[in-house]
Amino acid sequence: MGLFHDAAGGPFHSVCVRADGAGIIHGSMGPSSTPGAPARRVRRGGDGDGRWRRASGNLRRAPRNCPNRHRAPLQKSPPTELQLRKNRGPTGPNDINPTKKCRKEIFFLEPCDLDISVSYEQLEDLEEDFEDVELELLRQQAKLSKDLYAKREKIVAGIPNFWPLVFEQSPPEIDEYIQPGDSALLMGALKSLSVERFELPNGDPRSLAIKFEFSENEHFENTTLEKKFWWREAKDGWAGLVSEPVDIKWKSADKDLTGGALALVKQVYEDDKAGKAGEETEAKKKLRELLENTGIGGTSFFAFFGFRGRNISAEESVEATKVAQEKRKARKEGKEVEVKEDEDEDDEDDDDEYELEIFPTADDLAVCIAEDLWPGAIKYFIQAQEQDALSDMDFESDDDDEDMEEADGEDKPPQKKRKA
Secondary structure, eight states: OOEEEOTTSOEEEOOEEOTTOOOOEESOOSOTTSTTOOOOOOOEESOOOSSOEEETTEEEOOOSOOSSOOBOOOOOSOOOHHHHHHHHGGGOTTOOOTTTSOOOOEEOOOOOSOOOOOOHHHHHHHHHHHHHHHHHHHHHHHHHHHHHHHHHHHHHTTSTTHHHHHHHTOOHHHHTTOOHHHHHHHHHHEEEEEEEOTTTTTSOTTOEEEEEEEOSOSSBSOSEEEEEEEEEEOTTSOEEEEEOOOOOOBSSGGGOTTTTHHHHHHHHHHHIIIIITTSOOHHHHHHHHHHHHHOSTTOOGGGGGGOOOSOOOHHHHHHHHHHHHHHHHHHHTTOOOOOOOOOHHHHHHHHHHTTTOSSTTHHHHHHHIIIIITTTHHHHHHHHHHHHHHHHHHHHHHHHHHHHHHHHTOOOOOOOOOOO
């Protein structure tokens, strides 16, 4: 148990939170006159960010083990249905697992009467220091492993179906997005995959470029599909990955695995660039109708290429980063820094920016590919080989059993064979 101050100056007890995300608070929370008192169940929201954040004058906490910990603006009310949709991703409303995507858990804590002088700003600055170390480690890792990845690329080029087998054994965080039609295309046409932190050595190592190379196939004409994600920071304190839609040249409408959604997203993007961002264009109407009719279940993996994220320019990001660094420096020098509370309208604007997303969790998927599938490709390939070997052994065992039954002349129903 630890003690902290909330934004209003009142301290509160820290609490133990179950790792399964069930939202049960263990320990005690309340005035010091009642130590060990049973914890009160508190309201939980769903938009957090892997760090402490202030909400309605209190503090909130979200898991730190998310692969892509976004800093989010402060939230003064429970999450909207759109925010829950963003957290759920395209797998359906009941598929929520806090351990496999950036689902943000918010616990609203009430102040008590203890006098402990630890401020929220101190916690935030310390978290920023840890983040600086993590970014430096990421830069060094990219530098030291660059030649090894080049060597691996040359070696696996001579292995048939290396990358299709890697995707076949991909972790649940990736596999859940691959539909049967996607799997057939990936297994039959994927030639190679590469991940590059393209803003290095001088830029942010969290920016990613993920490139897929395909052979001739029945679905699209492209031989290369590359999706770039830029790390951006906003003036309201949010930080995360943004992108631009990538066009896929489908050979026909019935071969479009996204059902026309990707083409509409691309058209909306072009309209916004032409100055129609505030207009209800024909493409927006059709895309909104498509999303309403199809829902978010069963979305194709290739809808990943339509993700945009928040509309934050490079210039705005540079300015926001500069302001944040100046405030951080002032706090370390002991100067008082004004903290501006977010307005509810800001949260509504953020929701609107994700309203037309056909793959709201594409940024989390990109991070999982870059930090799990890409570096662990050899491990997943070996797993695929081992599974094939076990399947062959099962088939041979079943065949031997059938031969013995025929030799004994027994009239028994044949045993079922396990699928490969």
